[in-house]
Amino acid sequence: MSEHVHAVHPEPDLVQLLTPEGQRVEHPDYPLEISDEDVAGLYRDLVLVRRIDTEAIALQRQGELGLWASLLGQEAAQIGSGRALKPHDMAFPTYREHGVAWCRDVDPLTLLGLFRGTNLGGFDPREHNFNLYTIVIGAQTLHATGYAMGVVRDGAVGTGDPDRDTAVLAFFGDGASSQGDVNEAFVWSSAGNLPVVFFCQNNQWAISEPVTTQSRVPLYQRASGFGFPGVRVDGNDVLACLAVTRKALDDARNAQGPTLIEAFTYRMNPHTTNDDTRRYRLGSEVETWKLRDPIARVRAYLTREARVDLDFFDDVEHEAKKLAEHVRSGCRALPDPTPESVFDNVHVTMPDELQSQRAEFVDFVSEVAS
Amino acid sequence: MSEHVHAVHPEPDLVQLLTPEGQRVEHPDYPLEISDEDVAGLYRDLVLVRRIDTEAIALQRQGELGLWASLLGQEAAQIGSGRALKPHDMAFPTYREHGVAWCRDVDPLTLLGLFRGTNLGGFDPREHNFNLYTIVIGAQTLHATGYAMGVVRDGAVGTGDPDRDTAVLAFFGDGASSQGDVNEAFVWSSAGNLPVVFFCQNNQWAISEPVTTQSRVPLYQRASGFGFPGVRVDGNDVLACLAVTRKALDDARNAQGPTLIEAFTYRMNPHTTNDDTRRYRLGSEVETWKLRDPIARVRAYLTREARVDLDFFDDVEHEAKKLAEHVRSGCRALPDPTPESVFDNVHVTMPDELQSQRAEFVDFVSEVAS
Amino acid sequence: MSTSMTMAKALNEGLRKAMEGDPKVVIMGEDVGKLGGVFRITDGLQKDFGEDRVIDTPLAESAIVGTAVGLAIRGYRPVCEIQFDGFVFPGFDQIVSQVAKFHNRSAGLVRMPITIRIPSGGGIGAVEHHSESVETYFAHTAGLKVVACANPSDAYWMIQEAIADDDPVIFIEPKRLYHAAKDEIEDAPTPIYQARVVRPGQHVTLAGYGPTMSTLLESATAAAEDGIEAEVIDLRSVSPLDIPTVLESVRRTSRLIVVHEAPQSFGVGAEIAARVTEHAFYSLEAPVLRVTGYDTVYPPSRLEHDWLPNLDRVLDAIDKIMEY
């Protein structure tokens, strides 16, 4: 592959509603009416999901989790997009959307089983309209596309009934944009004019590979080649992410078809707790991005422009502490699965051969135990 | 999938140098200096490959071939692109590029083994720099991309030496544009700035599916999303196909990276000799396209504007007859493979287990024979 | 409906019944609409059930399967058609890592009632990639069921049972039998995951499935002329395997020959041989023999009839096994 310059600076075409300094700016295509309470609510979300992340990393260090994929730096992208969803919309995450899970009222503990090694997900995606985490890169974008096909067949798009019209939000990363599955999802949703929004968190890195390994042009432009709109948003700006995703989801619900959103953000932590960034990226890059912190700008805005109660920030801090405790104790309390449970749910009805493997296994385990 | 209108009319953005009526027109981006002899040469190519196709269809009817994929209507796209290649360039066909094979000096008989069922291709792609036919849709676009990676590593691009700089030409169809592999090929060649030209023959159909099943926008636009140029050319205009492909190949050789060419053409015959078009398309559509015949316009041009010898057309007819005879008799004379040859070339060195399977098979076949 | 029909027609009727019976059943694949599929198995279904239920998809197998997963999550019961065996591989990841595992990953909370129809095997004089036997890849994958029909009646009933099954099913259709002789449709199905003794005999057991069953029956008839009574078993389900039915037979005959088109090594015959030998070790007078495709690339069509298991090769194996 030929040489590339690795661009970390947002381009002019970036949608921004709140500057890194916390200045509210307007964008012609994305007007946003939002109350101070709501901004405060978003602040709360951002702080709390960052706290969940911090705790999970600590739990991994302590051996309580086998692995953790940190969302640090991507809180605004996830809360902005997550809060744009209606309860009956459906979200398809990768393995990093802990912030979106939060917006879907998924208890953080529900996410930990996969990383603790006590289950493979183990929840019902339909309970909170939030799919199982998907680790195989890109696969979930096709699931989202198929789900959207179902939505269309259920007559749940373009009816004008806000409680009926449904959109699907598919998350993926900059690296995933190279997978065949993701591009097939673009083909299908465009040709089928499906109610799906593709939300790409371009956090600049796919493990050790810079986004330039995947593409020499901004990723949001990919959509145009498939015949649907693409937009790049400041992924560290929760207001912009909210406004842009809301518009795209509305379009989807109104049978206007798919949109690709590229949230331009940064993976502040290593890829996962297993990764070592010193081998491939400069600390200075991380420093640059610290200046664009998604939380600091909202706090600056709230303190300067908005009238939140004096003790609001303390309350959020307090709430974060309580949440942290919930995550810590809850994680340790997660039940270990029973050995024989590996035979459950492989099939809806267990075939005889598996029954006998199970019986043998159960005898054996008890035998060894005794 | 939602409803689509099936557009068969070329769009304004179509590059055309020779009108269906045989009028030579100029295009600012694609000036073409070409002698009457060369146009006559192209005419000869067009007529001869159509004749090969006609004969192959007849041979299939007579049971001499198991199957044939007709190129009827796509002669100009294939001859124009094929003649733009230099000997040391490499072409990766699908299963329909008999015209390109012709331009690579591949004996038509070499192509027949696959369709007769006497081999699976059975030639060396490097002999004429023309790859084996590839039936798995889209797979060859990645082979072309990888070959181009090799070209770069051999320092055979951007040197300015015309005998050294090498381009790769990858063929695929409108249906193939939906495959993950094809889009991954776009990702890689763009990110790697590889010397590969993607030549999509949009013949409006993927078996029974109109191109609108695959995309709601013109296919050439796909390239822009990946960050490289795309152009739509009149696929029934051999001069335009020649000029556009020549330019794209030059760019590739000069390290300007990939280009996507969409040759807007039409599959005049059924998908293969097995297909029945009456189930899915109107005869009137075929009639419309007959008026855009790729050969008629060149003949009109040559008769009206060019000074070719009076007996030129007769000579070509005569040559076509001889070629037809070569194909007919040559096909019937193609040797049947020996039964035990199925064990050859599975591996470079035959593993013992396969040796014994072979031995058993040979005994057995002779036993039954006797 | 006439009760005698070809396998192609039986599949078509079975699909129609399934669609009539459950509005959540959707058919999706390449050319399944107006064309009715390249083998016409879905003939007329789009006309009768509409484009929303019989979907001509873009040309992408990974997406055919991947979107089926999403449809299943939304409550649909997708029936995917893979145009030819050799083209299932671009969809392999979605089948093996998503379809097969989703129910388990969701702790049994989400079901994947997906049927993947694959016209399979050789014998039709096709070009490369159109005659593959892919069942073993899926049989080795936990979470999938793999079945193969061998006659019109089973085709009619098994496709309906596969679609009704809440587990994902790989449905192997022996394409060379699609338009073979018509046959009666039985009034009731034999349960899909049960093997069936299609010819009784006491000297040797012949077990197969799908495309090879006719060869097995011919072989049994021919062997009978030499006084060897072969019991013929149509396994019907490759995974799960109905080993008890095979064991019951082998305990009587003491000899077993397994036949399939897929290459021999690491094929279905190996699993049957291993399991039967383990459970009927003292009943066997001879090792389990296999008559299968060879460990080669599927040959050019002019050679496929030498390559495929055929009457002579099965009779040869019978002679061999009787000599023990």
Add this chain to the structure above:
Amino acid sequence: MSTSMTMAKALNEGLRKAMEGDPKVVIMGEDVGKLGGVFRITDGLQKDFGEDRVIDTPLAESAIVGTAVGLAIRGYRPVCEIQFDGFVFPGFDQIVSQVAKFHNRSAGLVRMPITIRIPSGGGIGAVEHHSESVETYFAHTAGLKVVACANPSDAYWMIQEAIADDDPVIFIEPKRLYHAAKDEIEDAPTPIYQARVVRPGQHVTLAGYGPTMSTLLESATAAAEDGIEAEVIDLRSVSPLDIPTVLESVRRTSRLIVVHEAPQSFGVGAEIAARVTEHAFYSLEAPVLRVTGYDTVYPPSRLEHDWLPNLDRVLDAIDKIMEY
């Protein structure tokens, strides 16, 4: 170079030797460059051989394999790294339909000297899709060779032999042994497609490969304390299988247990059982037994050690087989 090293280091040194020896060898995969791969197997190679020979590819397995085919046609000798076993499936079509068949389709005129390295198997406490055993899928595919290294010395030599082989090779690396104990690198290789008796014994034969070999050796040691001398065979090559070496052993021990992590059904053990039983029918005192992964989805890591073949399960099988 020190002659004692971990398997990870041995693979790294082997790759280095291969690259030094042949300028056409290129390494390609996700994160193989600066990072040296998530397991550091390619550590330092991009620094020393440049970005053109150690290629950080876009995130697309089908393209990693598909472009390797094109590179091979152009005369290169690509070594593809698949980051984890579970992620080979998006590249499955290119491996099975292109890599495996190209040499045959070209009538032997084009070779596919492609090595596909797959860190495989479980035991490292990973999340889903990171502990799969995929060897059987490839062993059942004509045209591919499948090998597995079980110790640093084999890792060092076998990776070089695989790369030097003009046939495509699926190279299974037991990831949980990457950073296990160091071991001596032998001065010369045992030919890659030969099995090796790693411990002699006369009562029962234990055959395995890759990740399970350490378990087999521990089991043999434990069994010896009860006076049962188990002969342990490291198959090394899964396809082609070195059956003669296994047969020679079984003719002496009359008993065979095959061990692997992949699910039991339609797995490697079945093929070995079928073939050994066919060729040593009268030598066997007992059926071939299998100690393998179960026919389930790979379990969450907290359960993997119960699920994987382990000392107790192998000893249990030894007791069982000795009772025949």
